Amino acid sequence: MNTEQKRKIAACAYNFIDDRDTIIIDDASSSFYLALYIKEHPEKRLAIVTNSLLAGNELAGLDHVDLYMIGGHVGGHLAATMGDDALENMKHFQVDKAFIGVHSINFDVGITSIATPQMQVKRVILNMSHKVYVLADSSKFGGGYLSVIYPMKDIYKIITDDSISTENIKKAQKENISLVIAR
Template sequence: MMKKRMDFIIQELEEKGSVRVADLSRQLGCSEVTIRNDIQKLEERGLLVRTHGGAESIGAQLNIAFDGGNVYKNGDKKRRIAEKAYTYIENNDTIILDDASTSYYLAKCIKENASKHLIVITNSLVAAGMLADVKHVDLFMLGGQVGGKLASTMGDVTARYLEECHANKAFISAHGINFDVGITSIGSPQMQVKNAILRASNEVFLLADSSKFGGGYILTVCPLSRIERIITDDEIKPEYMKKAEESDVKLDIV
């Protein structure tokens, strides 16, 4: 039985690059203590490297540091939003991920679920790093000048690259959501890329935690009619839920 567990752990590592003790415990129907003991034995054999709460494959130890930006702000909400977004992705889809912090969590969902083969186009260095060695993903990294709080390519060069792309679906975020004007932005380089993503995609999903609703704006990216649906968390105010209904905006609350 131990050998079967260990074989399963190694197989998961080969597919995903990393595993979590809690997930393995649930999948194998045994205690987390048992899984930790198995991981320790596999590490002693030089087959993996233990991490906090899990393990990584030996080949996963080349780590490149990025400024975390606001990735971990409202992290639990962003994770739930990303998991819901993943349910709209179908096998063999071509998708675009923008440079939002929520894209990190969606890239993580994609990496951890090998059941769907995908073509992923992104300007996010963080999302690209997450997916670079994933066997069930064909990854395309958009060129351009690197900048932003969370490292990504942006500006007119990146927008021109997108002119050659076409995707079934795109998953983007925004600085804000204003029901009177649409999706808002505070920077022209980011807005250029988002507009190019809109042109390149059949359907666009907006991933935004509840803090994004309302407030002022400087630039408008697009009207909400261009968005297939908004996925947000359960702390959205009732007034915005009402406005979404009145504006015929599809809203998923997680």
């Protein structure tokens, strides 16, 4: 689960959020830690869209958060909305920044995933966001799944932990990918 790394990544990601930003947080565990961090740091007023019931539960009722829940079918091990209703609901939102977790980062092909309804949600997030931040602990690098969610050129920044290999840092630099290492 890499809990400590995900907490560091969340704290680092928070630094890229400006007061009064409109953001979306997906249903990944890394994104959930960002929701927890936002809950504990009320100094920024935010509008937050999410399909995660867990993140929504943490953010609901906070004075510094205007929360928008994406409707749809609830499924998956992360308690999130997905499916056609969720995808349709998402079309009505436009956000400054997206913060998403991923299954895998492969510098040759992009952000990859297993084919699931959650993958479809992640694809729509790209279209509704001005900047996409990928929250990925170092274990997510190098592999690959069957489905490509995003090409690397569509990612604004990847935020990871300090256990990332030198090889992956060099690959990111070679591909001109903005990689931020949380410490």
